[in-house]
Amino acid sequence: MYEMKPEYYTGIDFIDQEHTKLFELAQETHDLLYDDFLQDRSEHLVQLVSELIDYTRTHFSHEEEYQKSIEYPFIEQHALQHRQFEDKLAEIDVYDMSSDFDEQNEMIENLLDFLVNWLINHICKLDMLLPKKSK
Numbered sequence: 001m002y003e004m005k006p007e008y009y010t011g012i013d014f015i016d017q018e019h020t021k022l023f024e025l026a027q028e029t030h031d032l033l034y035d036d037f038l039q040d041r042s043e044h045l046v047q048l049v050s051e052l053i054d055y056t057r058t059h060f061s062h063e064e065e066y067q068k069s070i071e072y073p074f075i076e077q078h079a080l081q082h083r084q085f086e087d088k089l090a091e092i093d094v095y096d097m098s099s100d101f102d103e104q105n106e107m108i109e110n111l112l113d114f115l116v117n118w119l120i121n122h123i124c125k126l127d128m129l130l131p132k133k134s135k
Helices: 013-033 042-069 075-090 101-125
Strands: none
Touching: 013 042, 013 101, 042 075, 042 101, 075 101
């Protein structure tokens, strides 16, 4: 469901690897969300969602460092998109998830959809514009 597709590759190895990791974390979270054999998923879900959010922030930091290193002229606009996304993530309190099974599933599914759709849009519209570092 959530996967790094060929059309999402920027040609910048570390960025593509980090994007792949983000998709993998999203898929792992989705799989756990629908694991009918796990009795208490809440703690595991909170941990995975937190990791996904933290890794997204780490990725943004790496991407912005790269942009600085190549003197990317649109770094401010690109970083602004990252900050706005982080602000949206900050509104989510994964530690205050409802104990109601259906509400919890819906909240996490909405989060995953938001995160992955934003990521795909961001990759296709902005990250694809990043030039590869000349050697």
